[in-house]
Amino acid sequence: MKIAYLDNAATTPLKKEVIQVMVNALKDNSFGNPSSIQHSYGRRSKSIIEESRLKISKNINSYPSEIIFTSGGTESNNLILRSSVLYLKIQYILTSPIEHVSVLKTILDLSSKYNVYVEFIHIDNKGSLDLNDLEKKLKKYYNKRILVSLMHANNEIGNLLDIDSVGNLCKKYNAYFHSDTIQIIGNYPINMKFAPFDFATASAHKFYGPKGIGFIFIRKELIKQMKPLITGGYQEYGIRPGTENMYGIIGLSEALNLSSCSFYNYAKKMKELKWYCISELKKNIPNIVFNGLSDTNQSIPSILNIFYPKKDHLLYFHLDLMGVAISKGSSCNSYNVKQVSHVIQYIADKKFLRKMTPIRISFGFFNEKKDIDLLIDAFIKIKN
Structure with missing residues (x-):
């Protein structure tokens, strides 16, 4: 059939090249713990992760230190939203009613647990965001600690957000801008040097890479203000503790590199x-x-x-x-x-x-x- x-x-x-690079890594004695840098096995694994981070940063034009590896989109969105409330002391979140559930459910959970005030920006019957309503709400909470969370491309209807206009409004009213970019990164070009985001998310299995691996982009000025949600070691700049998924990371970087070439x-x-x-x-x-x-x-x-x-x-x-x-x-x-x-x-x-x-x-x-x-x-x- x-x-x-x-x-x-x-x-x-999965693209065949991604499978091959992961299989090669599994076969070539790259089994060392990347945090065990006292010996060559650990250093070899650590170098694979950092080479992958560098390759990713080149493909999205960011600093390597702005890339934090996670298990994928849901964890990435959770980590950003929860850390923003806990460590950036966000008091108000502006979002839309058509975000991914990993954003909506997390925001509603934060609202109930930490008294974060949430407002939904008006969306018309075509799924388009009302920029005037966004500005009205930003103006209403001016001088408060605000996070705007809006996805770049809707995962169900495909609508594209005018990220430059949203970014300009966030800058004008001194708000942070988080975007779920999971349908964009790895499929379409993005330049983080000029993108208006403070935070963005990616998931490898959306661009022909393995499941269970993704990353967060965090603007370098904010890295030191972010802290882990789970306690443990100092992996991923102390923001995401736990032994890294090295084979997933190398698959992710290869998938992104292949996509970037075409x-x-x-x-x-x-x-x-x-x-x-x-x-x-x-x-x-x-x-x-x-x-x-x-x-x-x-x-x-x-x-x-x-x-x-x-x-x-x-x-x-x-x-x-x-x-x-x-x-x-x-x-x-x-x-x-x-x-x-x-x-x-x-x-x-x-x-x-x-x-x-x-x-x-x-x-x-x-x-x-x-x-x-x-x-x-x-x-x-x-x-x-």
Whole structure:
């Protein structure tokens, strides 16, 4: 049976070069504890980590010391948000109702435990942020300790945030800016020297690297103010104690390096796949509805979100049986088959929620037009 994997926003397949570099590291006696620098085994492991950190920093144009390795996106977002409240003494957090659950749930937890005041910035029915409302709220809390937490590209509808405008407002009102950049870093170019973030997050399995490894970018001026959430050794500048996942780190750095060498071609291919998919959907599925800005240039080309014009909780499984892997939204929030994601619930017209089925289609490096043809054929067979 032909198979089309179209859930790359959830996770991506490993590139063969990434597998090879990890296997090589597993085989070549790089088993030493990187903190045991008294002997060559430990120093060898330590050098692999620091060489990887340097390679990553070059690819995103940051200082090596601004990169802190973690287990992935959820830990990274938690570490930044919780450390900001505990150690930067953040009193007010401004965010949006369509952030990833690792941001929303963490912020709500901080609000209840530490009396942090949270306000949600207005989002319209296309998922676009109201910059005027953001400025109004920043002005309201001027001279307070404020953190703005907004994702660069929404992981469900693909909408792109105007990060420069948000960054300028944060600077104007003396607020810190954290961005969940997990759908961006490793897939599209980013220059941290000129980016407006104080904090950003990345996860290797979103850009053809291994699961269980990611990193935080922390602006160098803030590194010394951040402290660990768990106590232990002095690994990762004392911010994230615990023996590092060396094999994951080397896989992450190789994946990022490979992606950085082909950002232009990757983006071009994603755009071609996306517009071909949009065209075929419009041609073959009457009354289809596009969610967010996913059918415009104001979203990343690798994510497309639609309402399929029929209410069917088993649609995803029917497609899977026909060889097509798609999702209803974020994999971190998909355990309840009947529950529509908080993002779609917030922006969608209620009549669509009652009568249609939300679907996220996300393209990747290994996809071709034939995968979209398979998806369209499956939709047609289900419709008939």
